[in-house]
Amino acid sequence: xxxxxxxxxxxxxxxxxxxxxxxxxxxxxxxxxxxxxxxxxxxxxxxxxxxxxxxxxxxxxxxxxxxxxxxxxxxxxxxxxxxxxxxxxxxxxxxxxxxxxxxxxxxxxxxxxxxxxxxxxxxxxxxxxxxxxxxxxxxxxxxxxxxxxxxxxxxxxxxxxxxxxxxxxxxxxxxxxxxxxxxxxxxxxxxxxxxxxxxxxxxxxxxxxxxxxxxxxxxxxxxxxxxxxxxxxxxxxxxxxxxxxxxxxxxxxxxxxxxxxxxxxxxxxxxxxxxxxxxxxxxxxxxxxxxxxxxxxxxxxxxxxxxxxxxxxxxxxxxxxxxxxxxxxxxxxxxxxxxxxxxxxxxxxxxxxxxxxxxxxxxxxxxxxxxxxxxxxxxxxxxxxxxxxxxxxxxxxxxxxxxxxxxxxxxxxxxxxxxxxxxxxxxxxxxxxxxxxxxxxxxxxxxxxxxxxxxxxxxxxxxxxxxxxxxxxxxxxxxxxxxxxxxxxxxxxxxxxxxxxxxxxxxxxxxxxxxxxxxxxxxxxxxxxxxxxxxxxxxxxxxxxxxxxxxxxxxxxxxxxxxxxxxxxxxxxxxxxxxxxxxxxxxxxxxxxxxx
Numbered sequence: 001x002x003x004x005x006x007x008x009x010x011x012x013x014x015x016x017x018x019x020x021x022x023x024x025x026x027x028x029x030x031x032x033x034x035x036x037x038x039x040x041x042x043x044x045x046x047x048x049x050x051x052x053x054x055x056x057x058x059x060x061x062x063x064x065x066x067x068x069x070x071x072x073x074x075x076x077x078x079x080x081x082x083x084x085x086x087x088x089x090x091x092x093x094x095x096x097x098x099x100x101x102x103x104x105x106x107x108x109x110x111x112x113x114x115x116x117x118x119x120x121x122x123x124x125x126x127x128x129x130x131x132x133x134x135x136x137x138x139x140x141x142x143x144x145x146x147x148x149x150x151x152x153x154x155x156x157x158x159x160x161x162x163x164x165x166x167x168x169x170x171x172x173x174x175x176x177x178x179x180x181x182x183x184x185x186x187x188x189x190x191x192x193x194x195x196x197x198x199x200x201x202x203x204x205x206x207x208x209x210x211x212x213x214x215x216x217x218x219x220x221x222x223x224x225x226x227x228x229x230x231x232x233x234x235x236x237x238x239x240x241x242x243x244x245x246x247x248x249x250x251x252x253x254x255x256x257x258x259x260x261x262x263x264x265x266x267x268x269x270x271x272x273x274x275x276x277x278x279x280x281x282x283x284x285x286x287x288x289x290x291x292x293x294x295x296x297x298x299x300x301x302x303x304x305x306x307x308x309x310x311x312x313x314x315x316x317x318x319x320x321x322x323x324x325x326x327x328x329x330x331x332x333x334x335x336x337x338x339x340x341x342x343x344x345x346x347x348x349x350x351x352x353x354x355x356x357x358x359x360x361x362x363x364x365x366x367x368x369x370x371x372x373x374x375x376x377x378x379x380x381x382x383x384x385x386x387x388x389x390x391x392x393x394x395x396x397x398x399x400x401x402x403x404x405x406x407x408x409x410x411x412x413x414x415x416x417x418x419x420x421x422x423x424x425x426x427x428x429x430x431x432x433x434x435x436x437x438x439x440x441x442x443x444x445x446x447x448x449x450x451x452x453x454x455x456x457x458x459x460x461x462x463x464x465x466x467x468x469x470x471x472x473x474x475x476x477x478x479x480x481x482x483x484x485x486x487x488x489x490x491x492x493x494x495x496x497x498x499x500x501x502x503x504x505x506x507x508x509x510x511x512x513x514x515x516x517x518x519x520x521x522x523x524x525x526x527x528x529x530x531x532x533x534x535x536x537x538x539x540x541x542x543x544x545x546x547x548x549x550x551x552x553x554x555x556x557x558x559x560x561x562x563x564x565x566x567x568x569x570x571x572x573x574x575x576x577x578x579x580x581x582x583x584x585x586x587x588x589x590x591x592x593x594x595x596x
Contacts, residue, residue, distance in 0.1 A: 029486065029495070032085075033110035034432065035103055037481035037494025039119030041573060042096045044473055048103050048110065048482060049432055052077040052086040055106045060092055063100040063112040070095045074105070080431025082438065082543040083484030087431045111481065111495040117575075120476070122584060123493050123515070124574035127567045128200075129216050130515035131234050134505070134560065136188060136268065137177040142219045144584050147511035152268025153177075153186060159256055159275040163332045167247055176256050176277055179241030183559035184502040186271055187257035187339040190245055191387045192561045194287035197238045198393070199454070199564040201294045203571040204231055206461065212576050217584065228302055231571075236306075239295055242288055243313055247280075250320030252288050254279035254330070257339030264550070267508040278335040282321060282328045284342065286350035287390060289317030290397075293357035314358055318367075321351060344388045352378055353394035360401035371398065372408060379411040381419050384451040386444075387561060392416065396458045413462060420459035423452045424471045432483055433474035434543075441542045443527055443554045446489045446520030449475050450565035457572050476569055479517070484543045490566065491516040491558070500550045502557035507550060516558035517566050521546040527554025 032051030040046040050058065060070040074088035090103055095115065103110040133140060133147055137156055140149040154177075161172040179188045180196075204211055208229075216230035226233055245253045258273040292314035300307025327347040344350075352374060359367035371378050371394075382392035395416045398404060427433050435452035436445055453475030456468040481488045481496060488494030491501055492514025501518055505511070523545040525535050530552040535545060546555045 029102075029111040030108035031486060033103055033105065033108055034087075034482050034484065034486055035110040035113050036477040037111045037113055037488055037496065038123055038476075039114030039116065040477075041119055041473070042098075042115065042117050045093045045470055046091070046095065046115065047093070047433070047477075048090045049087045050074060050090055050103075050105050050108075052088050053106065053108075056088075057105070058090040058092075059104045060095060060101045061104050061109075063102050068104075069097065069099075069101065078431065080484070080543075082434070082436070082441070082541065083431065084541040085431065085484055111486070118577055120570050120574040121577035122579065123480075123490070124567070124570035125215060125217070125579070126492060126515035126584065127490070127517075127563060127570055128231055128234065128515070130513055130563055131180055131200075131238075131560065132216060132218060132222060133513050134180045135222070135237060136179055136181055136186070139221060140219055141221075142511070144217065144581055145511050145513055147505070147509060147513060149267060149505075149509065150269040152181070153271065153275060154269075155272065155275050156188075156256060159277050161253075162276040162278045162335055163330070165280075167249060174244075174277060176241070176244050176253075178237060178244065179256075180238055180560050181268070181505070182340075184504055184553060184557040185257075185339065186262060186268060186504065187255055188241070189255045189284075189340070189342050190242060190252050190288055191254070191281070191284040191342040192559060193238055193242050194284060194291045195385075195387050195390065196560040196564040197235050197242070198287075198291040198294055199561075199568050200231065200235050201291070201298050202458075203568040204229075204235075205294070205298055206457070206568075207572055210571055210575060215576060217581055226302075228299075232299065232302070235295075236299070239291070239310070242291070243309075245277075246288070246313060246316065250285075250316035250318075251280055251282075251324075252285040252317070253277050254281045254284055255339060255342070259334060260338040262338075262504060264504055264507040266504060268505065270508070273338075276335075278339070279330045279332070280328060281330065281342075281344065282324060283344040283347035283350040283388070285317050286321060286347055286354040287387070289314040289321075289354040290350070290357040290390070290393070292317070293354065293361045297361045311361065314354070314361075318354060318358060321347075321354070342387060348374065348377055349389050349391040349394065353390040353397065356394040356397035356401070359404075360397045363401075363403060368405060368408075372405070375408065375411070379408070379415055381415045381422075383419070384440075384448055384455060386447070386451065392419070392455055392458075396455075396462075399462050417459055417463055420456055420465075420468060423456055424467050426452075427471045427474055432478060432543075433471075434478045434483065435471070435475055436543075438523075438542055441521050441523040441545065443522050443524070444519045444559070444562055445522060446479060446517055447559075447562040447565050449478055449520075450517070450562075450569060454565055454568045457569065472569055473573060476566075476573065479566060484541070485521075485546060487546065487548070489518050489520045490514075491518070498548050498556060500548055500556065502550055502553045515563065517562040518556050518558050519554060519562065522555045528552050531555050 034049040098116040156177040211229040262271040296311035385392040453472035456472040460468040488497040
């Protein structure tokens, strides 16, 4: 019989410690009690959803004493289309006493959760730390998770170019060491590097006071002597790798990977296959330039020279694209055999984002002139941003820019805020307060929901609106278990997080890394064999189309751009908190399991 990681730990801790009452753990909850398993912030609404059984009353009970601390009435029952559940809402917004509680309805109880002023402080740190633990070419010995890696993919220092063109010959060896592994495999992709680093930088830019030195508890040997807050130091690690991927003409190589998918028994330091540098893509180049442009203005106050380096790298990409009018996605036979494509045959949205960030950073009107030349696309209502459509990010950058053309800026504002209002209406109509429409329960649906929350936080910077902030917070509640599956889609967070994420580091080393955001429900057939078989097994409600199994990469794989969406929101709602490594260990839902 398969025994879950959590159960094994509870049994082990009961033997060794004489109790299973460790912080962060609770007994199994009733499946119809849907709460944010991390917690609720004072000063904002606090609601949970309950599958209807006819009960009309609810109470909050102290998780330690069982004492009732609050009583209230459930809302009227209402059918939720995505989950196909009939729900009642428990609203305890007026209860503000800090502590750990459970929701009780009749004989049913929820998982426990905190109420307080800073309940997301530890999840914020863990989410950002997950990038450190995803570093390639870096010895890792992490005292929090137990992760030990000697040095992942040292061969990246002499990776081979996979193709021949006017700049390189096939077989040229280049140093492309550094950077973060993209997802559950060991590929390193410029596309997701660009959008992830950008969102992390924008999180810092929105709330710089929320970031400090010493905040991320860097494992020994990974921290540099610098005045940068830890968050910016971590992003710099990725930016420096991206610069290695820039070519002489200003363009970017597309990715670094092997020719075969490594087995799940292969840790980063035992995957010794040859590594190759693949492709070139104008959309990913433009995204890289946008990230460099953001970095230029953020790092300049700390290191003027580095800020200048970032600006020049962005401008070199702009110069390359100015000469390269047509979109390019280069693909050579065999290059996708051991890595994902991240292919896009157009690039207008990414060029817009690059131009807008360069305009915001430099004030040079030539970038605004380009935006005016593509105004038909630039002023359209956006969708949530993702690696293949960054229009919303370009619009946000332009709305934050100084000395912009008033008429153009007004049109962009109307489009951007119009989309934000669309998101709030979706949230208000959904039984769980989730931003996802039916056709948005796709691969990476968790990211889709969180990104829409991030857009609401960005919209709030343009035009303050409490509904935007509440809507963004609602997506964190969805992430941490206030959903029809009672599942936290963030590793190590809440009492029912993913146990079997599609992650080779996790599977090969036995170390469970918290803070990774997995894809979530995917109702589109063909995502992976397990998910496809599950959808064919019977009628599966859209919001429940998720599998917590290792091989379901379309529902249970993490990626750095998924995690970036959570990092942005958590960085808004979490304030710095004095903590130590022991506190992080106690908050973790799954201590590391060492493989024999």
